[in-house]
Amino acid sequence: MRISFLLLAILITVQSSAQILDLEKEWFEIDGFFNKNSIQKRGIKSISIRSSNKYDGQKIKTKKDLLIFEFYPSGQLKRGLKVNEFINKLDTMSLSFYYDLENRLYKKIEHFKYYTFAYYYQYNKQGELVREIKIDVKDQASDTLYMRSYSYEQNDSLKIQFVRNENGKTFQTNRYLIKPNFKSIKISYTQNQSYLLDEFFYQEGRLKEWKVSAFYKDLNEMSFRYSFKQNEIDEQDLYKGNILTLKRAILYEPEGLIKNVVERNYAEQTIRIYFFDYNFY
Numbered sequence: 393m394r395i396s397f398l399l400l401a402i403l404i405t406v407q408s409s410a411q412i413l414d415l416e417k418e419w420f421e422i423d424g425f426f427n428k429n430s431i432q433k434r435g436i437k438s439i440s441i442r443s444s445n446k447y448d449g450q451k452i453k454t455k456k457d458l459l460i461f462e463f464y465p466s467g468q469l470k471r472g473l474k475v476n477e478f479i480n481k482l483d484t485m486s487l488s489f490y491y492d493l494e495n496r497l498y499k500k501i502e503h504f505k506y507y508t509f510a511y512y513y514q515y516n517k518q519g520e521l522v523r524e525i526k527i528d529v530k531d532q533a534s535d536t537l538y539m540r541s542y543s544y545e546q547n548d549s550l551k552i553q554f555v556r557n558e559n560g561k562t563f564q565t566n567r568y569l570i571k572p573n574f575k576s577i578k579i580s581y582t583q584n585q586s587y588l589l590d591e592f593f594y595q596e597g598r599l600k601e602w603k604v605s606a607f608y609k610d611l612n613e614m615s616f617r618y619s620f621k622q623n624e625i626d627e628q629d630l631y632k633g634n635i636l637t638l639k640r641a642i643l644y645e646p647e648g649l650i651k652n653v654v655e656r657n658y659a660e661q662t663i664r665i666y667f668f669d670y671n672f673y
Contacts, residue, residue, distance in 0.1 A: 412427050412430045412431060412436070413425060413642075415628075416592060420458070420459060422472040422474040422486075426439075426467075428469075430467070433467075436463055436671070437672055439461045439668060439670055441666050441668055444664070445663070445664045446663050458475060459474055472486065486504075488500065507530070509528060509529065511526050524542070526539075538558070539558050540557065541560075552566070552568075564581055566578070566579050573594045576592065588605070588607075590602065600618055601617050613632075614631060615631050617631065624644065626642060627641050627642070637659045641653070649668070651667075652666060
């Protein structure tokens with residue numbers, strides 16, 4: 393039954409090998425939103441993303457450093473750096489990733505302002521995560537911040553992950569459901585009955601819509617909808633309810649790499665342009 397679940401997972405995530413973006417992740421986040429296989433195939437060593445902003449009726453501002461991503465030759469993310477520029481200062485945050493010989497993440501280091509946190513991960517023989525430890529590197533008095541353990545139940549299309557605290561009490565349950573042309577991930581919290589539900593809808597191996605439902609006291613819903621041109625992502629539209637609030641158009645270099653992402657925010661009446669620069673091995 394485990395093989396059936398893995399086959400479904402492989403079949404439903406078929407994407408163009410040339411597409412460097414991972415459409416199942418939120419874009420422009422520091423922990424990465426890239427297609428590992430495409431990064432490896434193209435030999436990309438790093439990607440720097442700058443952005444320019446303008447309000448309606450104003451000129452485009454100077455390009456600013458926003459995100460820098462470094463990759464291992466395997467295509468896995470090595471480091472992500474985010475720069476937030478304010479009037480009198482710069483705030484930076486970075487994540488560094490370390491993998492074992494089986495390409496599993498075993499350590500992550502997070503730096504933000506004066507804080508440094510280390511995360512360690514352990515796996516079972518099936519490659520499933522079974523333990524996570526978070527440590528405050530600079531705080532010698534209080535070393536370990538938390539320790540979590542993971543266990544699993546699984547059938548043909550459903551896999552359930554139970555997350556427990558140091559006392560062995562389950563506080564979070566993650567349900568992964570995979571069917572032809574559909575995948576969902578539901579994260580439930582036992583203490584307050586809140587949840588986060590991600591639903592992915594596919595057509596001919598391409599992601600067409602990603603629905604997000606979040607419940608905490610109230611239900612909030614939004615969806616990302618995708619359109620393609622010549623096997624590449626052409627547009628991403630964000631809807632909140634039935635209202636289009638944000639549109640992103642993707643522009644490419646002649647060799648197929650992304651040159652710009654042009655983002656129109658209808659709610660804020662702004663345009664942001666992302667500029668992609670690449671270094672190669």
